[in-house]
Structures are given as structure tokens and as C-alpha cells.
Amino acid sequence: MAKQDRAIRTRRNILLAAAKVFEEHGYQAATISEILTSAGVTKGALYFHFKSKEELALGVLDAQDSQFAVPDRPCKLQELVDVVMLHAHRLQSDPMVRAGVRLAMDQTATGLDRTGPFLRWVELSRELLEKAQAQGELLPHVVPARTSEVFVGSFAGVQSMSQAFSNYQDLMARASELLRHLLPTVAQPYVTASLHLSASRGAEVYQETQRLVEQRPPQHEEAAAVG
Incomplete structure (x- = not known):
């Protein structure tokens, strides 16, 4: 178990280091050597967990959503609101989320599949x-897939506007x-009136x-850390 714990911590440390480098430099300019220096691990330790820079980037993209999930809400539109506002809050302070968004929005990231976060969202x-539709929360014309x-x-x-104008502040x-x-435009009026939409909702x-x-x-936390 101790060996497994060390592997989990090492993998998480490498991902955090990669997130820092990707956020600062972007995917194309980031180098494995910079990530190694930031993580303070050997090349062998890094390549044990991630075979390439692309795998590291995909790991960061996946890890941004691995630890925090909004609990079920009776009102599903409120749950959707809370998902959005929680992500916005974490984007202001969590380096893994910031790096994941930087990678997902990086149009210069040649060869990196950036569709994962968008597809999950x-x-x-x-x-x-x-x-929400099954519970009668939506207006009749709404097609959820669209x-x-x-x-x-x-x-x-x-997110892009906020990053450009205020670095997400x-x-x-x-x-x-x-x-x-x-x-x-999609919710029944009585549902809209009941939603908590304030800027403080994310916190x-x-x-x-x-x-x-x-x-x-503890085992659940370890599973979350593995992502």
C-alpha cells in the first residue's frame, strides 16, 4: 500500500508540475525538461506514468474535473448552474483547472486532442x-442536445473574455x-425565479x-487523485 501511495503522490506531483508549465507557456512551448525540473522527479519516474508530452497534457485535461462534483439537486437547472459556477470559481484559484482550460482553448496545440473537455461538458x-425536461423545468421548445x-x-x-480582460478575476x-x-430562454418562469445565480454561488x-x-x-481520495 505504501508503494501505491507513493506512486499516486508522484503522479499527482507530475501532473501539477505539468499544469504549471502548460499554463505558463502553452502546449507547444512547454518542454519535458521544464516539467521535470518543476516536479523534481527523474525522467524515468515521469515516463513510468506518462509516455509523452501529449499524455501529460491529456492527463491535465482529465484531472481538472476529477475531485469535485456537485451533489444532486432536486432542481436540475440549479444543478447545472452550480456546475458552471463551481468551475468558474475553481478556474480562479486551481492551477490544474487553469491549465486544463488553457490547453483546451489553445488553438496552437498541434497534435493534441482538445475535444475531451468540451465533449464532457x-x-x-x-x-x-x-x-430538467423530465421534471417539467424547461420550456416546450427546448432540445437538450442542442x-x-x-x-x-x-x-x-x-472564459476567454475574462482571461483577456482580467486574468479570470x-x-x-x-x-x-x-x-x-x-x-x-429555456426555463419555465417559475424555475428561473427560484434559481440561485449570484456571483457568490461558486464559492x-x-x-x-x-x-x-x-x-x-481515504481510498476514495486516492481514486480521485489517480483521475
Whole structure:
């Protein structure tokens, strides 16, 4: 078990180092040597876990969503709101999330499959919208498969604007405003009126999810760290 624990910690340390380098330099300019220096591990240790720079980048893209999940909500549109606002909050402070977004949005990342995060976001949004539809939360014209792509594309654009204007410091306000504009076009009026859409919502959900993570048995935390 001790050997497994060390492997988990080493892998996590390498991913955090890679995230730092990718965020600072982008995918193309980042080098394995810089990641090795940042992680403080041998080349053999790195290549035991990741065979290439591409695998490292894909690991960062996957790891950004591995530890925090919004609990089930009775109102599925509120759950969708909370997913968005939690991600926005983490983007301001979590280096793994920041690097994952940098990689996903990096159009110069030749040879790197950047579709994974978008596909996961679209799938999660579609599932929540379908559940919301089954509960009567949506307007009759809404097609979840189409609306989910609009949501994801719009949020990606807001993230890019926030990064350019304020290095994500105004992202919570921008995300809140985006939801206030989009949700009335898909939600029943009584549902829209009940939603918590404030810019502080992300911090509130983060505190909730952090408490849940701390309450998990150790083996669950290890599984999350493996991603």
C-alpha cells in the first residue's frame, strides 16, 4: 500500500508540475525538461506514468474535473448552474483547472486532442437538461442536445473574455450574467425565479463540495487523485 501511495503522490506531483508549465507557456512551448525540473522527479519516474508530452497534457485535461462534483439537486437547472459556477470559481484559484482550460482553448496545440473537455461538458449539460425536461423545468421548445452545445460554447467564450480582460478575476460576475441571459430562454418562469445565480454561488458550492471531499474515506481520495 505504501508503494501505491507513493506512486499516486508522484503522479499527482507530475501532473501539477505539468499544469504549471502548460499554463505558463502553452502546449507547444512547454518542454519535458521544464516539467521535470518543476516536479523534481527523474525522467524515468515521469515516463513510468506518462509516455509523452501529449499524455501529460491529456492527463491535465482529465484531472481538472476529477475531485469535485456537485451533489444532486432536486432542481436540475440549479444543478447545472452550480456546475458552471463551481468551475468558474475553481478556474480562479486551481492551477490544474487553469491549465486544463488553457490547453483546451489553445488553438496552437498541434497534435493534441482538445475535444475531451468540451465533449464532457456537453454530455453533462445534456444529461442535466434532459432530467430538467423530465421534471417539467424547461420550456416546450427546448432540445437538450442542442441547448447543451449552446451553453458550453457560450461559457467557453465568457472564459476567454475574462482571461483577456482580467486574468479570470471578473469571471464569477461574467458567468452569473451569462446564466441570467440564457436561462430565461429555456426555463419555465417559475424555475428561473427560484434559481440561485449570484456571483457568490461558486464559492458557496465550492465550500460544500470541499466538505464532502474531506469526508470521503481515504481510498476514495486516492481514486480521485489517480483521475
